[in-house]
Amino acid sequence: MADSIKIIIAEDQAMLLGAVATLLDLESDFEVVAKAKDGETALSLCAQHHPDVLLTDIEMPGMSGIELAEQLQKNGFTAKIMILTTFARSGYLRRAMDAGVRGYLLKDAPSEELAEAIRKVISGRKVIDPELVMEAFDEADPLSEKERKTLKLAADGLTTEQIADKLFLSKGTVRNYLSSASAKLNAQNRIEAARIARQRGWL
Amino acid sequence: MADSIKIIIAEDQAMLLGAVATLLDLESDFEVVAKAKDGETALSLCAQHHPDVLLTDIEMPGMSGIELAEQLQKNGFTAKIMILTTFARSGYLRRAMDAGVRGYLLKDAPSEELAEAIRKVISGRKVIDPELVMEAFDEADPLSEKERKTLKLAADGLTTEQIADKLFLSKGTVRNYLSSASAKLNAQNRIEAARIARQRGWL
DNA sequence: ACTTTAAGGTGACATTTGTCATTTTCTGTC
DNA sequence: GACAGAAAATGACAAATGTCACCTTAAAGT
Numbered sequence: 001m002a003d004s005i006k007i008i009i010a011e012d013q014a015m016l017l018g019a020v021a022t023l024l025d026l027e028s029d030f031e032v033v034a035k036a037k038d039g040e041t042a043l044s045l046c047a048q049h050h051p052d053v054l055l056t057d058i059e060m061p062g063m064s065g066i067e068l069a070e071q072l073q074k075n076g077f078t079a080k081i082m083i084l085t086t087f088a089r090s091g092y093l094r095r096a097m098d099a100g101v102r103g104y105l106l107k108d109a110p111s112e113e114l115a116e117a118i119r120k121v122i123s124g125r126k127v128i129d130p131e132l133v134m135e136a137f138d139e140a141d142p143l144s145e146k147e148r149k150t151l152k153l154a155a156d157g158l159t160t161e162q163i164a165d166k167l168f169l170s171k172g173t174v175r176n177y178l179s180s181a182s183a184k185l186n187a188q189n190r191i192e193a194a195r196i197a198r199q200r201g202w203l
Numbered sequence: 204m205a206d207s208i209k210i211i212i213a214e215d216q217a218m219l220l221g222a223v224a225t226l227l228d229l230e231s232d233f234e235v236v237a238k239a240k241d242g243e244t245a246l247s248l249c250a251q252h253h254p255d256v257l258l259t260d261i262e263m264p265g266m267s268g269i270e271l272a273e274q275l276q277k278n279g280f281t282a283k284i285m286i287l288t289t290f291a292r293s294g295y296l297r298r299a300m301d302a303g304v305r306g307y308l309l310k311d312a313p314s315e316e317l318a319e320a321i322r323k324v325i326s327g328r329k330v331i332d333p334e335l336v337m338e339a340f341d342e343a344d345p346l347s348e349k350e351r352k353t354l355k356l357a358a359d360g361l362t363t364e365q366i367a368d369k370l371f372l373s374k375g376t377v378r379n380y381l382s383s384a385s386a387k388l389n390a391q392n393r394i395e396a397a398r399i400a401r402q403r404g405w406l
Numbered sequence: 407a408c409t410t411t412a413a414g415g416t417g418a419c420a421t422t423t424g425t426c427a428t429t430t431t432c433t434g435t436c
Numbered sequence: 437g438a439c440a441g442a443a444a445a446t447g448a449c450a451a452a453t454g455t456c457a458c459c460t461t462a463a464a465g466t
Contacts, residue, residue, distance in 0.1 A: 015287070018314025019222035026225070084218070111221025146443085157395020160423070173444050179424055189424075189452085191394055192360020349413085363452070376414055382454055392422085392454075408466085415460075422453065430445065436438090 004031040005122055008049060010042035010056040010065065011035075011084070016107075020055075020084075020114070027115050039063025043071055051079050053118055058085040058092060066092065069099035080121050084114075088131045089201030091141055103127040141202045147181040150174050152203055155194035207234040208325055211252060213245035213259035213268065214238075214287070219310075223258075223287075223317070230318050242266025246274055254282050256321055261288040261295060269295065272302035283324050287317075291334045292404025294344050306330040344405045350384040353377050355406055358397035 007030055011017040014037065021032045033049045036042035038060050046054060054072070056065040063071075069081045082103035083096050096104055103121045105114065106129045117127045143151070146167075153163045164174045178190045187193035197203040210233055214220040217240065224235045236252045239245035241263050249257060257275070259268040266274075272284045285306035286299050299307055306324045308317065309332045320330045346354070349370075356366045367377045381393045390396035400406040 013289075013310050014313045015308075015310040015317070016219050016222065016314075019219065019226045022229070022314065023222045023225050026229075086216075105218075107216050107218040110217045111219075111225065114218070154394065155398070157390060157392055157398050159391065170445055172446060175422095175424065176426090176444085179426085182424080187360060188362065189360055191358065195358075195360050373415055375416060378452095378454070379414085379456095382456085385454080410463105410465075412463085413461085416458080418456090420453105420455085422451100424451075425449085427448095428446080430443105432443075433441085435440090 004029055005053060005118070006031050006033045006049065006051040007053045007055060007118070008032075008034045008036065008042060008045055008051040008079075010037070010039065010054065010060065010068065012037050012057060012060040020111075023111060024115060024118070030115070030118070039065065039068040042068055046072060046077060046079060050077075052122060053082060054079045055082045055084055055118070058083060066095050066099060069096060069101050073100045082118065082121055082127070087201065088129070090132075091201045093128070093132055104132055105129050106131055141200075142184045143181055143197065143202055144177075147177050147184070148197070148203065150177045151181050151190065151194050151197055154178060154190045155198070155203065207232055208256060208321070209234050209236045209252065209254040210256045210258060210321070211235070211237045211239065211245060211248055211254040211282075213240070213242065213257065213263065213271065215240050215260060215263040223314075226314060227318060227321075233318070233321070242268065242271040245271055249275060249280060249282060253280075255325065256285060257282045258285045258287055258321070261286060261299075269298050269302060272299060272304050276303045285321065285324055285330070290404065291332070294404040296331070296335055307335055308332050309334055344403075345387045346384060346400065346405055347380075350380050350387070351400070351406065353380045354384050354393065354397050354400055357381060357393045358401070358406065 007024060009017060009021055009032060017035055017037065021035055024030045025032050033051055034045040036045055040063050042054065042056060056068055058065040065083055072079060072081060080102045081100065082105065083101055084105050084107060086107050088106060093104055103117055103126065105117055105127065109129055120127050149167060150163055153166060160171050160174050164171045182190060182193040185193045185196045187196055194203065210227060212220060212224055212235060220238055220240065224238055227233045228235050236254055237248040239248055243266050245257065245259060259271055261268040268286055275282060275284060283305045284303065285308065286304055287308050287310060289310050291309060296307055306320055306329065308320055312332060323330050352370060353366055356369060363374050363377050367374045385393060385396040388396045388399045390399055397406065
């Protein structure tokens with residue numbers, strides 16, 4: 001088809017990648033020209049095919065979908081980028097928007113909406129999952145870089161001392177950071193703090 | 204179609220549910236008669252439609268896919284049950300087999316294999332993802348029921364005392380369980396123990 | 407009836423963690 | 437060089453956690 005919309009899909013879960021590709025290919029005005037299972041592959045496939053739309057997951061091995069979007073934008077690609085991801089995380093949305101992403105959908109959304117969303121984006125509109133719009137209004141990440149780093153390591157089960165060694169800080173400082181992180185998140189200890197931070201996409 | 208294979212799909216992620224359903228419906232010998240987004244719904248839809256195959260995810264809100272399989276087996280349903288899940292976890296596989304599951308596939312597998320796997324199961328064979336077969340040979344879950352329960356709550360950030368209250372045990376006993384769980388998993392504290400257990404699918 | 411065994415509990419102790427006030431060190435800026 | 441602010445460290449204390457040896461109780465065998 002001469003004027004069909006050319007689509008590239010990037011998604012690391014093979015089953016979903018294949019199923020969504022089939023789904024979109026059924027639409028007579030769409031044509032899935034390539035499939036990628038990671039960001040790097042998607043990038044080179046974009047250079048090769050110059051698609052109208054790139055539909056990408058965020059969490060993938062190697063280059064994430066957001067980094068991919070940033071690269072494409074920097075290199076002046078005209079493809080309209082759409083994110084299709086699992087969780088509603090306000091942090092991601094902001095970065096995605098900054099990278100010129102035009103659509104942000106959740107895997108929780110019914111599959112019937114996907115094709116329609118793509119057509120909306122092609123016609124110049126932006127599409128953001130309603131769930132996300134809500135999230136975007138709530139609190140921003142209150143953690144400092146150090147708090148985030150210590151918390152991430154603590155969540156892996158490292159002791160205060162091991163964290164201190166790894167980050168070249170003293171034990172006391174690490175405990176201070178973890179303590180203030182817990183306070184900010186209203187958690188009663190580092191474990192709960194890590195859980196909360198992770199749930200909100202801050203970790 | 205009179206003798207087409209009737210399929211019910213249970214999967215909480217709407218996008219995958221819809222896409223896979225479309226994919227299978229394209230096969231001329233298949234017919235997706237119902238879709239469910241949780242175990243309870245799937246159970247009642249099975250009673251209503253008596254499908255030939257139930258394709259289900261494991262992790263779903265409410266009743267898990269494994270519990271669903273156990274229920275169906277107990278109630279004497281003849282539907283062949285197939286699991287389609289994200290991670291290769293040896294613990295799950297054993298329980299699934301005990302519940303009479305005939306197929307165990309990973310979402311990492313290419314979508315093209317799905318239809319073929321279903322036909323194999325219908326013809327009486329069992330289908331287990333090769334990845335899983337490997338996993339099945341490694342170590343079994345060493346945790347006792349109590350160790351697992353305490354660990355699960357600890358992983359949410361509950362204190363020893365809160366866990367004790369919730370499980371009607373003394374603080375000392377809870378600490379004993381957590382301590383022995385850590386020992387079994389070679390972890391240096393409850394946080395690391397929980398992380399390890401979760402990674403191996405024992406939590 | 408007499409072990410055995412497992413689940414649960416106790417007490418003691420060392421270590422780690424959480425909290426907070428205070429101090430030191432490092433930076434940029436005027 | 438002096439000063440304000442941030443980042444990092446310190447010290448002290450209470451509380452929580454990890455470990456271990458040992459006790460109690462209630463089945464389950466024999």
